[in-house]
Amino acid sequence: MIKEQRYELILKYLQGKSIISTNLIATDLKIPFTTLRRDLNHLHGIGKIYKMHGGVIATANPDIPQEYYIDEKIKLNIAAKKAIAKRAATLVKPNETIFMDGGSTVYYFAKQLDPKLNLKIVTSSAMNLQVLAEAGHKNISILGGTYDPFTGTIVGAEAVEQVLGYKIDKCFIGIDGYCDGKIYLLNLKFIKIKEALFAKSQVVYGLVDKSKFNFKTCYEFPNPKRIKIITN
Incomplete structure (x- = not known):
């Protein structure tokens, strides 16, 4: 069996399942373990699956919402996220006040911003703060509050109160799911700040990249028409 056929077989096998151990995949699909490991590394690298402790899961599975650490999420669907980030950056004008949260696509957006635009930037993301500072942006503020290790962002009542003290021209946020014109988040604690x-x-x-289309979670965000979607 050629590798492309194995990729298709693995993805079909994972569809609709939760976390599956690599040993079980190898046994059920009768693929040698060393070959399977190479195949899974490839599929993980192109964002089709997500490797985690205990096994793997299909990233496009709409029935099993998952929450991953931000340093892992930025490795998924990189080309799509960079394309979205580049498009979003064209919307930013000199001397504006902008806000960016801690989504993985927003991380690539932060990398696209030109320091010469003389922006006032507010962020809830420690990772984005570092990216912006290293790029030479001078006017950066980060919210205070409770640190969320999954997203690398600041959340909580204190962060919400600080947001209410700003006047923001343009806000750029990450979205966990988008289906039938509705916006979905993986965690309720992010709704208040949004x-x-x-x-x-x-x-x-x-x-939002298209891998999150037709993806629903338990938390539907109100007033989705307020958000202008940028996708690949």
Whole structure:
């Protein structure tokens, strides 16, 4: 069996399943373990599956919402996220005040911003703060509050209160799921801060790659028409 056929077989096998051990995949599909490991590394690298402790899962599975650490998420669907980030960066004008949260696509957006635009940037992301500072941006603020290890962002009542003190021209946020014109988040604790951003931003852009289309979670975000979607 050629590798392309194995890739298709593995993805079909994972569809609709939760975390599956590599040993079980090798046994059920009768693929040698060393060959399977190479195949899984390839599929992980192109964002088709996600490797984690205990096994793997199909990243495009719409029935099993997962929450991954940000340093792992930025390795998925890189080409799509960079394309979205590049498009989003063209919307930013000199001297604007912008906000960016901690989504993995927003991380690539931060890398696209030109320091010569003289922006005032507010972020909830420690990772984005570092990216922006290293690029030479001078006017950067980060929210205070509770640190969330999955997203690498600041959340909580203190962060929400600080957002309400800003006047934001454009806001760029990550989205966990997008289906039938509705916005979905993986965790309820992010809704309050996004609601505050909606109240204080003239325009809100949602950065979402197509792997998150038709993906629903338990938390539907209200007023989705307020968000202008940017996708690949």
